[in-house]
Amino acid sequence: MRYLFVVTSNHVAQPSPELMEAMHKMAQREIQAGRMLDDGGLLPQAMGAQVRVGNGELNVIDGPFIEAKEMIGGYAIFDLPGPDEALASAREFMQLHRDFMPGWEGTCEIRGIAGSMTHGS
């Protein structure tokens, strides 16, 4: 089954070089193990845009945006046997933040991707 990992944080600072290195190593290992399908860090929200539907109207908003408290910093898509492995993987990923960027706070949300799991599994 496929899982989307979304990391949110209220830290605007870029990851420390040590954390970058550790995350890179973990990503390499996970790709080599056939488990990680894709991953990416996101550019600052200000460089993006929003397209909203509300009150029956469609609006394109270029920013600057009202800064959300927690912002998405990156994502990864994994192909894992089940929720336990997803949890183990996310724990390891977040532990890297604890080890290599003291003071950092954030959340890794794990979401199963619908349709990636067939009958009977």
Next chain:
Amino acid sequence: MPSGAAPSDFHRTILATWRIEQPRLIASLARMLRDVPLAEELTQDALVAALERWPETGIPDRPGAWLMATARRRAQEHLRRAPMLNRKHGMIAASLEAEQNAMPDDTSLDDDIGDEMLRLIFTACHPLIPAKSRATLALRMICGLTTEEIARAFLISEATVAQRIVRAKRLLSESGLVYETPRGEERDRRLPTVLEVIYLIFNEGYTAARGDDWLRPQLCDEARRLGRMLVALAPDQPEVHGLVALMELNGSRNAARTSPEGDPILLMDQDRRRWDALQIRRGLDALARARALGGGAGFYVLQAAIAACHARAAAPEETDWPSIAALYAQLSVLTNSPVVELNRAVAAAMIAGPAAGLAIVDAVAESSALRGYHLLPAVRGDLLQRLGRVAEARLAFADAAALATNARERTLLERRAAACEP
């Protein structure tokens, strides 16, 4: 870890961590010990230690590093206990001490063991070991499945799985195999046995030959991860990309291949919106890489190319049957397989009508190599039905149903027999 977690939660968490870490543990220990069966055994000891300790201490912050340290300690103890076993081991123990001393605390990510992993895969899939045991060993050592999980996946008893593993490990121990990564021609020669194992695991899940379920997706998933692993380790091999492409493209249809009741839905009747677009894209990418590496005519690449023709067709009537027939003809020359001819017959029928297909099927039937294979009368029945020869079609479907070993497939064929109006 919250102290209120139930023991079963712990057990599952430990096994999940184990599944992620285990192949690297074995590979790392095998490098120390030059002995895969022993490495596997000592790695299992580390799991037992975790199952004993962690419920008391909680999950360590770095469970991978904990398991690696524990497993390595076991290996060192083993080497110290038997230092005089032979000189080679003595030397390993000495160089190990030096390596240990130079090693940072957290070894779990700093260990580049790509080559060891490749070596481990080649060892588990050694041609010396019978094919089914190779699959069992790969699922156990590389995918981290338990004996119970393998037994459930293959619908065999745990005792049979355990026996296969013991025998395969004994074969490896007694063979005096040099534990090394095959290179050059030797690697090219051995690669097909590795691909065969992965494909066997995939197919066991994709068209479960026996039992009540038509699909056992867990095995498909494990096979795909193994395939991707091999791509990462041996990216220059077109057939590896071909196999990955084939598994992604075939697997992309899994959600559409069974009804909610679990009955098989044939390719032409599937709701194509339920095909997995990401997997199709990955499959087409892998196929393109295989071709770019000059592997357009390999066994897996050709099959992937056929699967790609189906994947590209948004509707059944858009299927590029001439390309499919040409690819099957190429595959038929390569494999000389009656099963491939049977598939070519289906494609020929789509282009030139059921009579053209039937001529190929009857030629295959005469060769008798497929006697007992339910899909031969099944295809024959389908073509006869389309020719309006319903009485013959009914008999063919009944034959097919009698030969089918999968319950779901048998039911489908019985229904088709019954639907042939006299």
